[in-house]
Amino acid sequence: MRLTAKNWQGLALTAVLLGVAACLPLLTTAYWLTIGVTIALYTVLATSWALFSGPTHYISLATAAFFGVGTYTTGLGIEHLPYWVLPPLAGLIGAALAALVGLATLRLSGVYFVIFTLGLAEFIRQIITWGQTVSGTKGIYVLTSITEAHIYWQLLGLAGLVWLLGWLIGRSRLGFALRIIGDDEEVARHSGIHTARAKVLLFMVPGAFAAITGAVLAPRYVYIEPILAFTPMLSFQVVIMALLGGTGRLWGPVVGVIPFTFLWEGISASVPNQTTLLLGVAFLVIVYVLPRGFVGLIEDARARVNRAEGYA
């Protein structure tokens, strides 16, 4: 694999930014660290979500399902296995679950896929609730010595991993195949692309990352309940943040995550009872006003500058 100067610049810039971000816990107060965890968390979720949903245009609302499965992997496994085994294990479970869901649903298109993925989180939540009722337990305690800073660093590492993987996929046959599928699935098939296989493979990426993120976050909750681990709000927030930033570029989602996190902090603090309503409004505004997200705005501005320079 030959890398251009631009590739090296991109890699170096990403590494430096991650390095700077990693200093946050050493410098600031608990409040800012909490914000940092939220940003890192949604960066991982929204970026991995966009890897699949960006090129294919399949809107997945399954994030909460995978995240919850990851949370429960840590919750149920922490007494039996060393902690460091649990996030990778959650990743495997998440990927396997995504493969199953993908095989069952990716032949469907559009709205059926959306509804199924939304239902999935609810379905798994009900199963766990039922299991707890039968066994007579309510929630699970996750008591570890893992601090907020540890969680933050793990999430930053995951973000780096998502970007690296996304970059590699973008340069691969699989990435090209998915762009073709997103443009015209019929043409893709008649060009010789195994469309179902490509979609299932790529759907496993957000599945695995959301599950790992859930596993990493579990110690922060201390006490895990199904309603907390499988909250559908998480799925919607990830979609909105990714769309706000833009799914056309690897760095798109994070550009949406950062402002949205601050906006959301403000909204949750000032009008805590209207958050769902405002989330819906935000979604409509983004779809109508910024169909390509901030990435679209930035690229249009850049094109205008280039054109202006061309005429000068």
Place this chain on the structure above:
Amino acid sequence: MRMVSPVLSLRGVTKRFGGLVAVNGMDFDVTEHEVLGLIGPNGSGKSTTLNLISGALMPSEGTISLRGAPITHLAAQDIARKGVARTFQLVRLLPSMTVLENVKAGAVFGHRRRWGTEANAQAQALMEQVGLAGRGHLKVGQLTYIDTKRVELARALAGDPKVLLLDEWLAGLNPTELEEGIALIRRLRDEGRTVILVEHVMDAIRSLCDRCVVMASGTKIAEGAVADVLADPEVIRAYLGDDDD
């Protein structure tokens, strides 16, 4: 006469949509380096036949084989990989991509798969061949109608298919473009490509096809050399009685 083994064979291929029989017991062979015209009035089942060959539809009965190996029930992507490439009656390009990327799609995923510089070189070579040299960087929305058809043709050729299916590739072109289009397909024929041509333009059929299969109401009504077939009274009746194209 020398015996040539066919590249593609259809035997008793039938397609029913509920009570409607769109294609009824089609039998024909295409031999290597041959341009076979598939003609007939509108609604006679020509496009359905192409869709059955390319795997867009599954036959209800009969067998389709490529160099002796059955491909009847394979999925479209597997048929494409085995060497059947096609264009569409209504041009289908990849709208978010450039001309080069559209053609590359065929080079990367077709019958012969390439990647990296090899795929780029193949796409460039085909763009040149169909008359798109220097236009690789354009978005497909910026192209003229005939150029969109050229892109689709280059994409189909880029994977080195054994058989090329052209579904009314010449339809909708103005007289000048039509001349260019016919010249382009004649070059494919001179290169020894194996082509099935669904076409309405009679001039093109006369000048391009080695042989013709004529369909009416889903059935084959004539097959043979173009001049003979077009003089066949049943063919004339089928055309005049139905559609005067």
